[in-house]
Amino acid sequence: MALKIGRGAEAPPFIVMDVITAANARQAALPPGAPHVIRMEVGQPGTGAPAGAVAAAAAALQAGAPMGYTEALGLRSLRTRIARHYADWYGADIAPGRIAVTVGASGAFPLAFLAAFDPGDRVAMAAPFYPPYVNILAALGITPVMLEAGPETRFQPTVEMLERLDPRPDGLIVASPCNPAGTMLHPDELAAIAAWCHEAGVRLISDEIYHGLTYDNPIATAAALSPSAVVVNSFSKYFSMTGWRIGWMVLPDDLVRPVECLAQNMFISAPHIAQVAAEAAMDCTAELQANVARYRRSRDLLLRSLPAAGFPKLSPAEGAFYLYADVTDRTNDSRAFCARMLAEAGVAASPGVDFDRARGNRFIRFSYCGPEADMAEAASRLAGWR
Structure with missing residues (x-):
């Protein structure tokens, strides 16, 4: 006899967690000395507790x-x-x-x-x-x-x-x-x-x-x-x-x-x-404000460099550590686009379908709370990837 499964079991996945899993798997499969995966998929500060x-x-x-x-x-x-x-x-x-x-x-x-x-x-x-x-x-x-x-x-x-x-x-x-x-x-x-x-x-x-x-x-x-x-x-x-x-x-x-x-x-x-x-x-306070200054520098760098790398339509980025990019000119399948970007450029980002089920296929989210050097390297990699 089949047992009942509750309504909560039908909850859809939080897709960014699936992207984390994919990025972890790609990093683990890289040979020694290969360029590492740049993590822009998750809103987790790289700074650690004060x-x-x-x-x-x-x-x-x-x-x-x-x-x-x-x-x-x-x-x-x-x-x-x-x-x-x-x-x-x-x-x-x-x-x-x-x-x-x-x-x-x-x-x-x-x-x-x-x-x-x-x-x-x-x-x-x-x-x-x-x-x-x-x-x-x-x-x-x-x-x-x-x-x-x-x-x-x-x-x-x-x-x-x-x-x-x-x-x-x-x-x-x-x-x-x-x-x-x-x-x-x-x-x-x-x-x-x-x-x-x-x-x-x-x-x-x-x-x-x-x-x-x-x-x-x-x-x-x-x-x-x-x-x-x-x-x-x-x-x-x-x-x-x-x-x-x-x-x-x-x-x-x-x-x-x-x-x-x-x-x-x-x-x-x-x-x-x-x-x-x-x-x-x-x-x-001093340590935390230094973190904010770091995020600001990464934000400013990406706002300058991502448009030239093929991501010209970016959200205003007034706070937090995210950029929401309209990629309509490049794809209508943000999940496949992010998978390809991870596989070919080694940059992990989150597909917009996680955040908007009607229109998110045309958007991706970049998180810029990782190391500053990684944010600069991501901009460089994406400039050479189409």
Whole structure:
């Protein structure tokens, strides 16, 4: 007798993870001395955790500090430090009690979605989008609603797009800076969207995991603009701590206890040692800003060199560490195009179909958070590859 398989088993792959596997296999198959594969497929900083974070974790372990369960919402000292971060960066007064420490941003999203929405609800977002938004929502029985965005709005949603939706959605996810385009909702735009959502009874989920990685424009947080918004952030990107699996949420008052109960049951708590390291990381400003300067140099180099290498249509790259390239003139199959680029040029990039299922066959995403020398070498290789 065949056994039932749950709806969650039908979740599609996060294609960038398949690209990582292919790039790893190609690197392993290269003969000694061959040019290495240049990794531009994944948004993983090549810088590693700040020295102060590593030292704090090592000191805690050497002192024999017990690394057990913490409160489900996280260490109180870390939550207090995150609250101070909002005062320092945004001038926002956020109570530590509204902060939930999570198992990365990836652990925050299902908590937010389960607390805020029911099966059958409709949650809007701009396309292109971060794939797990859609995959997690669908696994929970929540319907994603796509707002097709393009260069004319910097691949970001607008109030006008929202007003055209009938019926109105139950929620909206925004990301600024966004993955894959690296563009931002400017403060006035985010404020307008936050106000519209609050007045319309639409729950706003603001993905702010790339805050700190901005180059020319000011940033704003939805936590300072709406009493009903959920803000998701992470130590993975600006703080360069991907493998430590530590993130946080700023919650509206009505969702604090629901998220706490869900976290107790689903995760118990984020890893204790990661929380210790994360708290120390927040004071490593000089090292972190040096990382940002490095990303800026790589961004500027690629914006100058990729057009001459056959990629003239690039997103504005206002933040994060991504360039979204329109390759319509070269292919209508971005997945095959990326596979060929890996095989022939030794450069790994992500196909746009991961981020936009309707139009992504004409786009690819480059990540430029790897070593600066690799970014320069990638530009050189691609200039000689067609």
